[in-house]
Amino acid sequence: MKWLNNTLLLCLFSAQTLAFEHFISRKGAQLFDGEHEFRFAGLHAPELHRIENDAKGVCAADPRGWGQYFQWPTADEQENWIKALTRSGHKAMRIYVLSVAQESDEACGRETHILAPLTKGGMPRLNETAMVVYDRMIMLADKHGLRLILPFIDHWQWWGGREQLAAFYDENQEAFYDINSKTYQAYQSIIKQVISRKNTLTGRYYYDEKALMAWETGNELKDTNQAFLENTVALIDQLAPQQLVVDGNYLELKEYSITNPHVDIISNHFYTTNNNNKPETIQQDLQQIAGRKAYLVGEFGLTDASILNNIMQTAVHHEYQGAQAVGAFIWGFRGHRHNGGFYFHKEYTGHYSYHLPGFVDAEENQELAVVDLVRLAQAQMRGLTKAPALPVPEAPVLRPINSLYNIQWLGAPLGQSYRIERSIKAEGPWQVIGDNISDGKQAFDPAKDSLFADKSSLQTGQSYYYRVIALNVSGESAPSNIQSFKFE
Structure with a gap:
């Protein structure tokens, strides 16, 4: 193998x-x-x-x-x-x-x-x-x-x-x-x-x-x-x-x-x-x-x-x-x-x-x-007088969600902030639940620190769908992959 x-x-x-x-x-x-x-x-x-x-x-x-x-x-x-x-x-x-x-x-x-x-x-x-x-x-x-x-x-x-x-x-x-x-x-x-x-x-x-x-x-x-x-x-x-x-x-x-x-x-x-x-x-x-x-x-x-x-x-x-x-x-x-x-x-x-x-x-x-x-x-x-604009970031990678108090994603290369969106259907429509979220904390400790927590009042037994979008000064990425979580 x-x-x-x-x-x-x-x-x-x-x-x-x-x-x-x-x-x-x-x-x-x-x-x-x-x-x-x-x-x-x-x-x-x-x-x-x-x-x-x-x-x-x-x-x-x-x-x-x-x-x-x-x-x-x-x-x-x-x-x-x-x-x-x-x-x-x-x-x-x-x-x-x-x-x-x-x-x-x-x-x-x-x-x-x-x-x-x-x-x-x-x-x-x-x-x-x-x-x-x-x-x-x-x-x-x-x-x-x-x-x-x-x-x-x-x-x-x-x-x-x-x-x-x-x-x-x-x-x-x-x-x-x-x-x-x-x-x-x-x-x-x-x-x-x-x-x-x-x-x-x-x-x-x-x-x-x-x-x-x-x-x-x-x-x-x-x-x-x-x-x-x-x-x-x-x-x-x-x-x-x-x-x-x-x-x-x-x-x-x-x-x-x-x-x-x-x-x-x-x-x-x-x-x-x-x-x-x-x-x-x-x-x-x-x-x-x-x-x-x-x-x-x-x-x-x-x-x-x-x-x-x-x-x-x-x-x-x-x-x-x-x-x-x-x-x-x-x-x-x-x-x-x-x-x-x-x-x-x-x-x-x-x-x-x-x-x-x-x-x-x-x-x-x-x-x-x-x-x-x-x-x-x-x-x-390279013979230029100033740095070119950063490319728009690619989509981040949303990891499986095991806890709404610690939603995790692999940050996009050159992503500078993130928008978190949620839906009750995999196809949307999507609601913004977090904006301008940074993953750039200097001494990030994964045992103690969380990138984002969804603290909303959610309906028991309902499955929720999440995606993440990366942004920088040049624009925003395509949405990440979608992960679901059933709120119990």
């Missing part, structure tokens, strides 16, 4: 979508989609393949004292998020790393992408459940026109990174950067397994997926050394010669990376804690690269919208000897929940993740201002 379902999905996918015509290529400091220059800006969406569910709090069994809860996104969620991104102007997206197993995962109910070896000293394994979710992300990115940048392993421990990988071999975390270590051998094995994987939904090998714009050595690999860089990027380039390679180092650009023939994109991340969250960092980096490679601001954020705008505008407009940044991503985005509301993440600075298309509910987070500055940058990179 699993084979049948995957085959059916593949057939439907092939019939309904046109794959990208070209791989993204590089000439000097520029990226190209065919003969057209390719530049991009956006909200960084790290969790298109794995969700950090902040609403569940912290797992006490995790000895790090951090230990969030994670889960795999549903197919509905993944497609909803990618639609929201592409329809708001996003052309490319960098996601977060592959997660590595650690001891507290079982106690915290967590699954990861990278599993421990079956035998001591063996190579790590890919979790097939996790990788099918990864397959689906790639399929949907191709379907809706989103190029992906995929980093391998994290310098940090939050999702399980180099420290957890090294623990498989009783080595310390520094062994990750040592090309003679068992940990580095395992890292190379992961790269080989992932790039050579055959997508169960598209039927293509990852190295043949045009939606995969670039592979990144990892996330914030700040201890990168020359031998590590040279061996890693040569391997990636050998395995995926038609896709680009990003050096995942940050803070200090390395000359040996800029001159390496296998590196296409030099990336940097800006945060106030590193004293580099400013436009001058872009200017300095472009000067150092001097047009020899493409330059990406892979992450910046956690500061005031006016500062973010100054950095973003510098990324859009600043040139050094004709070279500009190819892209810039503001940290970070979260998407709709399957049964209503949005996922969220609160950073140590007090800033929350951003939701599209932006909501008044998140005024303290300056969400509308941040979304606007991102969409302006996207337009400017």
Whole structure:
């Protein structure tokens, strides 16, 4: 049955979508989609393949004292998020790393992408459940026109990174950067397994997926050394010669990376804690690269919208000897929940993740201002002077109604408010029972929060029918599917 379902999905996918015509290529400091220059800006969406569910709090069994809860996104969620991104102007997206197993995962109910070896000293394994979710992300990115940048392993421990990988071999975390270590051998094995994987939904090998714009050595690999860089990027380039390679180092650009023939994109991340969250960092980096490679601001954020705008505008407009940044991503985005509301993440600075298309509910987070500055940058990179109007939202998906005090729906991509309608007949006529309803609450907790409650005086024994319509500044959607509820 699993084979049948995957085959059916593949057939439907092939019939309904046109794959990208070209791989993204590089000439000097520029990226190209065919003969057209390719530049991009956006909200960084790290969790298109794995969700950090902040609403569940912290797992006490995790000895790090951090230990969030994670889960795999549903197919509905993944497609909803990618639609929201592409329809708001996003052309490319960098996601977060592959997660590595650690001891507290079982106690915290967590699954990861990278599993421990079956035998001591063996190579790590890919979790097939996790990788099918990864397959689906790639399929949907191709379907809706989103190029992906995929980093391998994290310098940090939050999702399980180099420290957890090294623990498989009783080595310390520094062994990750040592090309003679068992940990580095395992890292190379992961790269080989992932790039050579055959997508169960598209039927293509990852190295043949045009939606995969670039592979990144990892996330914030700040201890990168020359031998590590040279061996890693040569391997990636050998395995995926038609896709680009990003050096995942940050803070200090390395000359040996800029001159390496296998590196296409030099990336940097800006945060106030590193004293580099400013436009001058872009200017300095472009000067150092001097047009020899493409330059990406892979992450910046956690500061005031006016500062973010100054950095973003510098990324859009600043040139050094004709070279500009190819892209810039503001940290970070979260998407709709399957049964209503949005996922969220609160950073140590007090800033929350951003939701599209932006909501008044998140005024303290300056969400509308941040979304606007991102969409302006996207337009400017296309030669426009202002962002185009948002498309009218598609219909939301109304979930089965189990309680009139908690009517749930998957929000429409780019929907900003909702109208709730009720009837005593499936064909109508329809009565408006709720208007201007928002699903944009910043820290939505599905265990406590309800999108909408029908508190009307209803007739016992009568069946009622419900539908939901999404609205934004450009208009309103078609009605959702209809769900019924018999009032007892």
